[in-house]
Amino acid sequence: MQYRSTIGVRLGALVIFGITVAPSGSPAAVLTAGSNASALSAAFIVNGSSGSLARQAVAAGAAGPAYDKIVSLPSLTKSQSFGLLTLSATAKTVNDTASSAGARNGTIASAASASVGSISGKITSPLGVALTASATKLLSTAKLTKTSAENTPAATASIGGLSISSSVFRVHKKYAGK
Numbered sequence: 001m002q003y004r005s006t007i008g009v010r011l012g013a014l015v016i017f018g019i020t021v022a023p024s025g026s027p028a029a030v031l032t033a034g035s036n037a038s039a040l041s042a043a044f045i046v047n048g049s050s051g052s053l054a055r056q057a058v059a060a061g062a063a064g065p066a067y068d069k070i071v072s073l074p075s076l077t078k079s080q081s082f083g084l085l086t087l088s089a090t091a092k093t094v095n096d097t098a099s100s101a102g103a104r105n106g107t108i109a110s111a112a113s114a115s116v117g118s119i120s121g122k123i124t125s126p127l128g129v130a131l132t133a134s135a136t137k138l139l140s141t142a143k144l145t146k147t148s149a150e151n152t153p154a155a156t157a158s159i160g161g162l163s164i165s166s167s168v169f170r171v172h173k174k175y176a177g178k
Helices: none
Strands: 005-020 030-046 049-056 059-063 067-082 085-100 107-125 128-147 151-158 161-166 171-176
Touching: 030 067, 030 128, 049 067, 049 085, 059 067, 059 107
Parallel strands: 030 107, 059 085
Antiparallel strands: 005 030, 030 049, 030 059, 030 085, 067 085, 085 107, 107 128, 128 151, 128 161, 161 171
8 A cells, every 4th residue: 555645834924015095186095014923734645635734823913003913822732633644743832923013104014923942743543653743943934014115025934953754654854954
């Protein structure tokens, strides 16, 4: 029997901006912005069965007016079964922020960040553990400054370390970043 496993985990920060244009002779344009962050979501296919984990620990906001949304969790544990296989994961030190100071002097800026101190997961079967994975110091940020004439985006993503190990799939990989 052939086994195929594809697991993707997303750590994301997203910033969305809009501008409302006023007709000629009306007051100046109103700048708006929005941002959201979610520390963890996943989409996976295990032995032909697909599944997903909806965004977790979502921080979101929208401006004209200023906002500062923070979602912090000391840990987050999720699991899902696919017939004989079970995927389980635990994230520690989850912090998501979305913020904007609102529009000032024709400019609006919005930012989002998502971070996870560490995450570990495994796929198990009745025969034991098929795959383990862990990562540390995951961070994703997005920022955008908007005027009526210009958008200035900035984004970063980093991972401190990653380890994937499976005797079943004959994979043993490690990565060390910042």
